[in-house]
Amino acid sequence: MVSETQSANDAFENLRLELRRGSLVIAVLAALRDERYGYTLRKTLAEHGIDIDESTLYPLLRRLETQGLLSSQWREEEKRNKRFYRINSSGEQVLERLLAEWRSIDASLDAVLNNRNTPEEVHGPR
Amino acid sequence: MDLVNRYLQAVEFWLPTNLKRDIIAELSEDLHAQIEEREAALGRPLASAELEDLLKQRGAPIVVANSFLPQRYLIGPLLFPVYLLVLKIALLGFLVPWVLTFIGLVVFDSAYHNGWVAHSWLQNAESLWGSLWNSAFVAIGIVTAIFAVLERFQPKTHFLETFEPKSLPAIRKTAVIPRIGTSVELAVNVVLAVWIAFSLTSPVVYDSPNLRITLALHWYLFFLAWLAVVLVSGAVSATNLIYPYWTRRKVLIRFLSECFGGIMFSWMLSTHIVAQLSITNLLPERCAWLVSRINYWGARGVPVALSIFLVIAIANAWIHLRTIDRAKYSACIPSPTT
Known part of the structure; x- marks a missing residue:
């Protein structure tokens, strides 16, 4: 029984991470509408309930920059060299399209769930 | 900070040369920012154990370095x-x-x-x-x-x-044993059984004007064993004709009978089975020498014969078992009850 629960928990954790992976790109692109460096970006996301560890964030930033969606520059601030990131115009366009896709998936999911559930389950008891 | 630098150096080791500087600079900045924030919250410098915990949370150097690199395979999931x-x-x-x-x-x-x-x-x-x-x-x-x-x-x-x-290849109907093949198999078994049954009456297994082969007196023991093997094989063929599907029981019976036949044949080779050979225009001394050579090489060939029989029996059993498994998981082919 314990192993079944454990395996269900493991499966949930894997699926949760998979589900979050795509949405992290949207969150990072949206957060970088304001210029930030890695550490403050991570903190900003965490404040909004999106925890992301360094080993995920920095490779993601690097990939988005390679894909031409972000621009970065090294600059000194508070006596330390920091790399500042900001979304560029291509990134803005891609973000808009991703958001549209996100909303479309959300609406479709809603429709699927509403179709399956009873009205009480969807809207609560009347 | 010595520990942080050692950590960064360990990460750097696993990075490609062209990325080392950039990644390490950014990682270093992030680490120092985190340490400073933690120290500001505590109002004191971090203790060594706290620093160790922080680095452990970051992950092993090779894991951290690997997260910056594209996924690489020697042989990928597709191949x-x-x-x-x-x-x-x-x-x-x-x-x-x-x-x-x-x-x-x-x-x-x-x-x-x-x-x-x-x-x-x-x-x-x-x-x-x-x-x-x-x-x-x-x-x-x-x-x-x-x-x-x-x-x-x-x-x-x-x-x-x-x-x-x-x-794409056509759908394999491997579950069904072709009746033509089974009929040929049955016919061969019947002919063999009749020949062995006749051979049991005399140790002279071949007698023509030019050649006469006489076996040693213990020949009937082996021939009886083969008769049993041929009859079992014929029975399996007959059931395959009526019910043309392999079952685990049939595979086991055939495997055992093939192994038994192979062991008996190999054993026979080691027992100087040829007693006499008469060939037209060949002196009796020469024929006797030939008999001794046949028996000698027969005895030497026992391990080879045994290995070949075993390999054939195992290969046949494996093929038939795979056929049963395929039939079980095939939606469009009727599966027999085993």
Whole structure:
């Protein structure tokens, strides 16, 4: 029984991470509408309930920059060299399209769930 | 901070040269920012244990470095099943002939034979295992190297991803045993059974004006055993004709009867089974010499004969068991109850 629960928990954790992976790109692109460096970006996301560890964030930033969606520059601030990131115009366009896709998936999911559930389950008891 | 620098150095070691500087600078900045924030919250410098915890949370240096790199494979997930299949075929096609050749050399080549007899059982096993392992290692190495090269080409050519639906192989009806094959098998078994039954009446198994072969007096023991094997095989063929599906029971019966037949044949070879040979225009002394050579090589050939029979029996059983498994998981082919 314990192993079944454990395996269900493991499966949930894997699926949760998979589900979050795509949405992290949207969150990072949206957060970088304001210029930030890695550490403050991570903190900003965490404040909004999106925890992301360094080993995920920095490779993601690097990939988005390679894909031409972000621009970065090294600059000194508070006596330390920091790399500042900001979304560029291509990134803005891609973000808009991703958001549209996100909303479309959300609406479709809603429709699927509403179709399956009873009205009480969807809207609560009347 | 010595610990942080050591950590950064360890991460740097696993990074490609062109990325080292950039990644380490950013990682260093992030680490220092986190440490400063933690120290500000505590109002004191971090203790060594706290710093260790912080670095542990970041992950092992090789893991952190790897997260910055694209996923790389020696053999990727797409090619891997093909690799495994080819590896199995290569090992089977390479090692089985190798073992048979080795046995053949030990039996027929006097130098190998003397060397084998001169050493203890353990020494021989050690030497056999050593050479077998070397051969297997080379076979695995060659297959792996070829697939590693193919892996480099696959993303460029997509040769595994292109296919034509019409060129797909037709559905295999492997679950059904073809009745024509079974009929031929049954006919052969009947002819063999009749011939063996007749041969049981006299040790002269072949008698023509030019050639006469007489077996030793214990011939009937082996012929009786073969008659039993042929009858069992015929019975399996007859049931296959009525119910043309392999079942585990049928496979087991056939496997056991094939093994038994093989053991009896090999045993017979070792018992100087040929008693007399008469050939027209050949002196009796010459015929006697021929009989002794046949019996001598027959006895020397026992391990080879035994190995061949065993390989055939195992291969047949494996093929039939796979047929049963395929039928079980095939939606469009009726599956027999086993």
